[in-house]
Amino acid sequence: MNAPHPAAMQREQLYRDMSPLNLTPLWEVLHALVPPQPTTPCVPALWNYGEVRPFLMRAGEAITAEEAVRRVLILENPALRGQSAITQSLYAGLQLILPGEVAPAHRHTQSALRFIVEGTGAYTAVDGERSTMRPGDFIITPSWTFHDHGSDADGPVVWLDGLDIPMVRFFDAGFAENAGAKTQAAARPDGTSFARFGHNMAPVRHESPYGATSPIFSYPYERSREALEQLECHAPVDAWDGVKLRYVNPLTGGWPMPTLGTFMQRLPAGFGGQPWRQTDGAVYSVVEGEGEVLVEHQGQQWRFAFGARDHFVVPSWHTARLSSATGCVLFSFSDRPVHQALGIHKEERLS
Numbered sequence: 114m115n116a117p118h119p120a121a122m123q124r125e126q127l128y129r130d131m132s133p134l135n136l137t138p139l140w141e142v143l144h145a146l147v148p149p150q151p152t153t154p155c156v157p158a159l160w161n162y163g164e165v166r167p168f169l170m171r172a173g174e175a176i177t178a179e180e181a182v183r184r185v186l187i188l189e190n191p192a193l194r195g196q197s198a199i200t201q202s203l204y205a206g207l208q209l210i211l212p213g214e215v216a217p218a219h220r221h222t223q224s225a226l227r228f229i230v231e232g233t234g235a236y237t238a239v240d241g242e243r244s245t246m247r248p249g250d251f252i253i254t255p256s257w258t259f260h261d262h263g264s265d266a267d268g269p270v271v272w273l274d275g276l277d278i279p280m281v282r283f284f285d286a287g288f289a290e291n292a293g294a295k296t297q298a299a300a301r302p303d304g305t306s307f308a309r310f311g312h313n314m315a316p317v318r319h320e321s322p323y324g325a326t327s328p329i330f331s332y333p334y335e336r337s338r339e340a341l342e343q344l345e346c347h348a349p350v351d352a353w354d355g356v357k358l359r360y361v362n363p364l365t366g367g368w369p370m371p372t373l374g375t376f377m378q379r380l381p382a383g384f385g386g387q388p389w390r391q392t393d394g395a396v397y398s399v400v401e402g403e404g405e406v407l408v409e410h411q412g413q414q415w416r417f418a419f420g421a422r423d424h425f426v427v428p429s430w431h432t433a434r435l436s437s438a439t440g441c442v443l444f445s446f447s448d449r450p451v452h453q454a455l456g457i458h459k460e461e462r463l464s
């Protein structure tokens with residue numbers, strides 16, 4: 114055994130002596146603080162809907178929507194158990210509402226998206242306007258708007274909730290409150306926001322009613338699907354993405370939500386995509402069809418076959434490629450708007 118180097122002993126003594134003053138040396142942690150590339154703790158994961166659904170239905174027997182406030186099974190990243198997070202910045206969960214139930218009105222600074230997975234005829238009411246849910250619809254709850262959910266459907270309705278909870282927690286900027294009443298009185302009929310803002314037109318003397326968030330509450334699947342189908346037939350198919358569109362705030366052309374970027378894409382039958390990586394970890398909801406995602410990171414590989422209603426997550430800077438023998442449609446969301454606002458978004462298209 115060599116005797117400890119005097120310089121090493123001197124340093125250790127320094128660290129010990131200054132620790133009570135809450136001082137610590139940067140040089141011991143510098144490389145970990147500014148790694149040469151992202152070192153996310155998150156791992157890729159897939160939730161098979163056939164495996165998840167029985168637990169959702171059991172949750173439906175175990176607790177009412179009203180007692181639960183929100184009856185949700187959180188999709189937790191396997192490497193972040195206990196943190197209510199699917200990536201370091203994103204929350205995702207599957208919410209169930211049964212016929213006749215009510216999830217009471219509240220509001221919070223966290224923004225939420227709903228992507229409808231199963232069932233038709235539930236609704237969410239935002240700021241006094243109901244949006245009826247149909248599979249594939251993308252629905253927004255802007256920050257600090259009262260919202261409640263209910264169901265006039267004749268069966269279960271399930272949707273994916275995507276929220277910026279970990280981001281807002283990081284900034285210690287979360288507020289929430291319950292509304293006086295369980296449900297909001299209808300101030301306007303279903304579809305009013307879409308009539309005002311969803312037809313490439315806008316009220317002449319409008320202001321953005323929800324600040325940085327889109328004034329459209331619901332982006333119907335019918336319209337998104339029609340666009341993708343038409344583009345698949347009549348426009349070049351991207352070698353990485355297939356046919357991929359991002360949702361827009363019609364007032365700005367930017368993202369519909371300040372913290373969450375949302376996308377829908379169609380992989381044509383026989384599509385074998387090229388690999389890419391990007392700093393924004395993304396959560397996918399399979400809308401229709403089947404396919405496969407291959408993820409690679411630092412010598413590890415994950416291969417997930419997916420079908421309709423499955424969910425999967427591709428973490429930051431993991432190389433991914435998508436393929437589909439028979440064709441499929443994917444919805445996805447990520448924190449890309451925040452990366453872009455901070456000027457730190459990076460994407461590499463590989464081959």
Ligand code: 1HN
Pocket residue numbers: 183185206208225260262274276278
């Ligand atoms: C929330 O308010 C909803 O309104 C869903 O449906 C999920 C997760 C954490 C905090 C609030 C909803 C949520 C949530």
